[in-house]
Amino acid sequence: MRIALSNDHAGFMLKPYIKEFLQSIGHDVIDVGTQNDDPVDFPVMTQRVTSLITSGEAERGILVCGTGVGAAIAANKVHGIRAAVIHDTYVARQSVEHDDVNVACLGAWIVGRKIAEDVITAYLDAQFSINPDFRRRVAQLADMEAATREASNSTGGRHDGAR
DSSP states (O other), rough: OEEEEEEEEGGGHHHHHHHHHHHTEEEEEEEESSOSSOOOOOOHHHHHHHHHTTTSSSSEEEEEEEESSSHHHHHHTTTOOEEEOOHHHHHHHHHHHHHHOOOOETTTTTOHHHHHHHHHHHHHHHOOOOOOHHHHHHHHHHHHHHHHHHHHHHHHTTOOOOO
């Protein structure tokens, strides 16, 4: 599988181990993360992964930041992306099986190397269920996303709280 991988400065220490692990289990890794611990903005690093997925250049993505939360929020702003914070194997597997998650977000401050390996394995081994309930719900998510895009386009992209 072709995996897009990125990190911000908080994820810098864990990302090389994740990259090496992914390659050791036979995945093609596109590393678009920062290569040092100089501060960078996680939305920028997130866009590098999401653009590879939406263009079809990568099948799934992995983002590593401090908690995984900022990366998940940023990734979920992109049309066609379903991101989740995954810090345990149950959530990692179920996020794909039930919700067709295509971007996994890990917190380097939360998980160590071994947990990251286990969680990533569960995420990558999982397949979206053929259960019609899960398929219907993911289709509803796409409908919500489309409606939000239409509403945003009709208001010039402004949201409550716009400055």
